[in-house]
Amino acid sequence: MxxxxxxxxxxxxxxxxxxxxxxxxxxxxxxxxxxxxxxxxxxxxxxxxxxxxxxxxxxxxxxxxxxxxxxxxxxxxxxxxxxxxxxxxxxSTVVGELSVAENLFLGRQPVTPRGRVISRRLMRRRARALLDEWGVPVDERARAGGLSVEDTKLVEIARALSRGxxxxxxxxxxxxxxxxxTGRLFAxxxxxxxxxxxxxxxxxxxxxxxxxxxxxxxxxxxxxxxxxxxxxxxxxxxxxxxxGGRGGPPAPPAERPRPAGPAPAAVRLEHLSSPRFHDISLTVGAGEVVGLAGLAGSGSHQLGAALAGLHRTTGGRAWIFGRPLRTGSVPAALAAGVGCLPRDRHHEGLVAGLSVAENITMPISGRLGPLGLISPRARDAVARRAIADLDIGTRGPAEPLSGLSGGNQQKVVLARALATDPRVLVLIDPTAGVDVRAKQTLLAAALRARAEGRAVLVVSDQLEDLRVCDRVLVMFNGFVSAEYPAGWRDADLLAAVEGVTPGHG
The missing domain is CATH 3.40.50.300 (P-loop containing nucleotide triphosphate hydrolases)
Structure with missing residues (x-):
């Protein structure tokens, strides 16, 4: 047997x-x-x-x-x-300044037959064979830091397979x-x-x-x-x-009645351009949630980042509640009343070595005591309110941020954005990598901000994120290509995101 x-x-x-x-x-x-x-x-x-x-x-x-x-x-x-x-x-665990071949054989580089000198020619040849064997369409000589996120993951997979x-x-x-x-990764x-x-x-x-x-x-x-x-x-x-069948995620707060007249323009862009998007003109009203959908090369993420000072523009103009906004400057965005949950929370939104309270209150530290001195009591009071409002899973304000799960870290980033009491809130991929309950909490915060009269821009290609929006703008190849009011059909929106001319049925 x-x-x-x-x-x-x-x-x-x-x-x-x-x-x-x-x-x-x-x-x-x-x-x-x-x-x-x-x-x-x-x-x-x-x-x-x-x-x-x-x-x-x-x-x-x-x-x-x-x-x-x-x-x-x-x-x-x-x-x-x-x-x-x-x-x-x-x-990613690749070393961006090294080539793909150097990353594939990091710590085990092949050497010349005589001596202990690294043979770069042999390393490149073995790298090419490895990439071909596993079907990874990447140049072994390319700088790893210039790869797309998708290709970076494939290189990391190939590196693991090369070890057996x-x-x-x-x-x-x-x-x-x-x-x-995502479809290419699955294939x-x-x-x-x-x-x-x-x-x-x-x-x-x-x-x-x-x-x-x-x-x-x-x-x-x-x-x-x-x-x-x-x-x-x-x-x-x-x-x-x-x-556990315990009632599921919390329901978003009830929507407030829409005002009868037009809302004041919280965000106004005229012909805004950068290397990643072109000639963008749009308006977001106070008390409105607007979605911005698009694939990675559409420019949608960069447009959201530009409003928060994280992406420099090359032309056009922007206003926040009628006042000119100097793009490409985070301090200018904060002074104008823009809060942001960035796409990369690890590099743009968090300081892992600090506590939950220190991360939440970082942009308002000058308000937490006389003469610029921080009062721990005032800091912790702000943090405790944010922990309660966003249901952040933590042992308390003093807990190191590194002790929190990914979803709770995301909530801390949002709490930091809200700490400045922003009039405009930019949420870039707000629910990426978080669980169902954390998603509901984060999206409920967007609706709560709307009810408080703030303008909210949700940048995402996740349908669940976009369903909270009053309307959705679709970007393709750097331009706004379509607009959909609430109630859009999934097939229509996804077709527009993919660059297919959809019907508005």
């Missing part, structure tokens, strides 16, 4: 605590070779800790971990771990990808699966689970709730497993 092959990776009874916080409790996970396995759960469910255990970065207090039936290697043996598993995180691993963890791989790039995953590569796929976008995965595991409150074939877990059942 043929003995059944053991799982590619099998974790049993994994328990891990961080002080009083239970991150994992008697958690099991078995991943079979050749199947894309989804790992889903709300922020704080234990996904990141489990991945840290699976990749040998964290030692559990209890439980066993086996690869191909053999015990996992010691934590100190990093080479052995890299042969078994690799993780492609949301934040056949298990790749993808952590929110589409959080910074538009729909077209690449399918080709790699046929070649024997297995994926553990972590995402808050449940539709992606149904598109690319065969098996799904749900974590909730540090425990494994269920593992089942994707076909046996329809969306309603999957969401119930993630939330």
């Amino acid at each position: 043929t003995r059944a092959r053991p799982p590619l990776v099998e974790a049993r009874g994994i328990t891990k605590r961080y002080g009083p916080t239970v991150a994992l409790l008697d958690t099991d996970l078995a991943i079979e070779a050749g199947a894309s396995h989804a790992l889903v759960g709300r922020n704080g469910a234990g996904k990141s800790t489990l991945v840290s255990v699976l990749t040998g970065l964290t030692r559990p207090e209890r439980g066993t971990l086996r690869y191909d039936g053999e015990p996992a290697p010691p934590l100190a043996d990093r080479a052995a771990w890299r042969r078994r598993v690799a993780c492609v995180y949301q934040q 691993t056949r298990l790749i963890v993808l952590d929110e791989p589409t959080a910074q990808l538009d729909s077209r790039a 690449h995953m399918r080709r790699l699966e046929e070649a024997g590569v297995t994926f553990l796929y972590i995402s808050h976008h449940l539709r992606e689970v149904y598109e690319v995965c065969q098996v799904v595991t749900v974590l909730r409150d540090a425990r494994r709730i269920v593992t089942a074939p994707v076909g046996e877990m329809p969306p309603g059942k999957l969401i119930e497993a993630m939330t």
